[in-house]
Amino acid sequence: MSDRNPVGRDDPGVMIRHWRIARGLSQMALALDVGVSARHMSFVETGRSRPSRDLVIRLAQALQIPSREENALLERSGYARRHAETDLGAPEMTQVRKTLRFLLDRHEPNSALVFDRHWNIVMSNRAHRSTLAFLTDGRSLPEDIEQNLIRLTFHPEGLRPFIANWGVVGPALLMRLSRESAAAPSDEGLADLIEEVARYAPMPAARSPELGNAPLLPIHFRKDGVELRLFSVLSTIGSAIDVGLQELMIETFFPADATSEAFVAQLWEGA
Numbered sequence: 588m589s590d591r592n593p594v595g596r597d598d599p600g601v602m603i604r605h606w607r608i609a610r611g612l613s614q615m616a617l618a619l620d621v622g623v624s625a626r627h628m629s630f631v632e633t634g635r636s637r638p639s640r641d642l643v644i645r646l647a648q649a650l651q652i653p654s655r656e657e658n659a660l661l662e663r664s665g666y667a668r669r670h671a672e673t674d675l676g677a678p679e680m681t682q683v684r685k686t687l688r689f690l691l692d693r694h695e696p697n698s699a700l701v702f703d704r705h706w707n708i709v710m711s712n713r714a715h716r717s718t719l720a721f722l723t724d725g726r727s728l729p730e731d732i733e734q735n736l737i738r739l740t741f742h743p744e745g746l747r748p749f750i751a752n753w754g755v756v757g758p759a760l761l762m763r764l765s766r767e768s769a770a771a772p773s774d775e776g777l778a779d780l781i782e783e784v785a786r787y788a789p790m791p792a793a794r795s796p797e798l799g800n801a802p803l804l805p806i807h808f809r810k811d812g813v814e815l816r817l818f819s820v821l822s823t824i825g826s827a828i829d830v831g832l833q834e835l836m837i838e839t840f841f842p843a844d845a846t847s848e849a850f851v852a853q854l855w856e857g858a
Contacts, residue, residue: 659773696855805843816843
């Protein structure tokens with residue numbers, strides 16, 4: 588794990604300043620928003636004054652800080668977390684797991700999966716596993732590669748050799764991962780993941796997809812004479828108040844053309 592932290596490991600003032608600048612606010616404007624003097628706001632940011640729990644919460648609301656980052660800010664300020672985070676495997680998540688399983692299974696014969704904030708695949712359907720088996724000739728991949736969508740896509744032992752439009756897909760995914768890391772500066776795991784995949788192989792320069800006026804960017808797989816073009820739809824659990832559930836992503840894949848649709852059906856029949 589890298590020991591760098593872009594907003595300071597233990598300093599809540601540095602974190603507050605990071606989010607204030609990210610939101611384009613001056614100290615005076617933020618101070619007015621949360622009902623304190625500009626002098627006190629300056630003291631908080633420089634570490635000369637410890638903010639109260641109530642002030643931390645008001646600052647998080649004014650700066651629209653995500654729930655996980657608000658928890659981190661509270662902990663750095665010496666207070667308990669405000670937002671719960673429950674493991675998906677916990678007993679109280681039984682109904683959520685059943686619902687997710689229902690969604691994944693009903694999406695077959697098309698692939699679908701659920702991944703967490705670090706892109707770890709926590710659930711998938713049989714169609715996803717069948718497609719993966721086709722692309723990798725059924726060989727076993729290291730668990731840390733197979734169970735993480737970024738590593739699975741970028742690693743030379745994973746899907747990267749079969750992605751024909753890598754010059755589009757690779758930079759696009761890396762850009763998305765970078766945006767997520769910038770939105771969660773207290774989470775070093777995302778920044779470490781970016782550094783890790785950058786070491787796999789040189790990233791091609793991004794180029795415009797050769798798709799004319801198509802509204803979607805497909806992932807184009809090429810293997811054994813098969814041209815498989817898919818696009819995906821990302822969904823979240825919109826009513827979630829638990830941090831872990833807020834961050835879960837449901838990715839459902841669809842064929843991007845009739846040829847791919849026919850192959851997906853054929854692959855499913857042979858599963």
